[in-house]
Amino acid sequence: MFSKSFRVMLRARMASGTSGQLRRVLGLGFGLAVSVGGTIGVGILRTPGVVAEQLHAPSTILFLWIAGGLYTLLGASCLTELGVMLPQAGGYYVYARRAFGSSTGFAVGCVGWTDWLMYCSILAYVSISIAEFVAVLGLVLSGTVPFLAVSILVAVVVLQWLGIRISSQFQELTTSLKCVAFLTLVAMCLLVPTRGYSATDVVPSISFSGLIIALQAVVITYGGWQSPLYFMEEDRDPSRNLPRTMIGGVLSVIGIYLLVNIALLKVVPVSKLSSATLPAANAAQVIAGAHGRDLITILSVISLVPLLNAVMMMGTRVIFAMGRDRLFWSRTSTVNAGGTPAAATLLTTATAVGLIVSGTFQRLVAMTSFFLAANYCLSCLALIVLRRREPELRRPYRAWGYP
Secondary structure, eight states: OOOHHHHHHHHHHHHHOEESOOOOOBOHHHHHHHHHHTTOSTHHHHHHHHHHHHHOSHHHHHHHHHHHHHHHHHHHHHHHHHHHHSOOTTTHHHHHHHHHOGGGHHHHHHHHHHHHHHHHHHHHHHHHHHHHHHHHTTSSOGGGHHHHHHHHHHHHHHHHHTOHHHHHHHHHHHHHHHHHHHHHHHHHHHHSSOOSOOTTSOOOOOOHHHHHHHHHHHHHHTTTTTGGGGGGGGBSOHHHHHHHHHHHHHHHHHHHHHHHHHHHHHHSOHHHHTTOSSHHHHHHHHHHGGGHHHHHHHHHHHHHHHHHHHHHHHHHHHHHHHHHTTSSOGGGGEEOTTSOBHHHHHHHHHHHHHHHHHOTHHHHHHHHHHHHHHHHHHHHHHHHHHHHHOTTSOOSSOOTTOO
């Protein structure tokens, strides 16, 4: 798939790389971009329907989105303490390794492995999703979706191979476009002279199981807030920037999610919202008529591109850290001249391409969702362990409400 000249460039970059030396060039702008860009995706265009189906009342719906955001904010605060205390690449794996040590090397390695496999499967899923949305727009034939998905993924790899500066600037630009697109949708909904909910509507009672289902959907939609943790070795001032990017990023997402829900509730009646698989498309049809669904499809593509870029960058940092600690092939800790983990990027890409072609990524997504929750719990436990065992460690930021 690569041209001969590009393969030569890859070998040259690999040869000029160094082991374990990431470039410290990232700042506040990238941190916010990767936090927001790694969180907001197609989920917010779909999940409001699931929540409305369970809760029925607009006030309750908005309250639950706020509650889910506050829960996410608490998690961000906990992991921010770990991030500034241990400013290393690798995310959850780094904190588990420090707290539980080499005596539990296999278990700690499992944290890294499951984290990396999750990102590989998400890469496959997002690439396929982008390709399917492009096919819906009629730009390609539906039978070419797998080939297009692989091409999109490879294009992101080529971009990242040019260096951390270029890939970080791409993340900032595409995330900005994503935010503008969502805010434009919100503004268009708010300008429509209709009201989706009437006080005379009969509101069914809320069951406890329904509340749990809705809360799970909301929390999953907030997933991705931990993205800045994977780039601590590349941040120019992690002690100063990480609290701002983690807390500021989550607050930004909470604001956007609330605005989207308010906009949808204004345009789409709750009864229709609760039965919609893609509520944003229903709202867009009210605004733009027959072309509304195309607008949401374009918005979906815009929202997924920065997510794909962020996930690729995060996944490579996990096995970079594991390779440096000799828990994986040591070559994965090689960094090319542009600051990109070279072998880690190629291995992550090859794995994601295999998942796209085989179609097994859907099973991995289901499996790794469990490990994602387990790794998050281990990180919170690591915070408690390190507070007790190493109280003298420098902590520029301390989590709220400990323990």
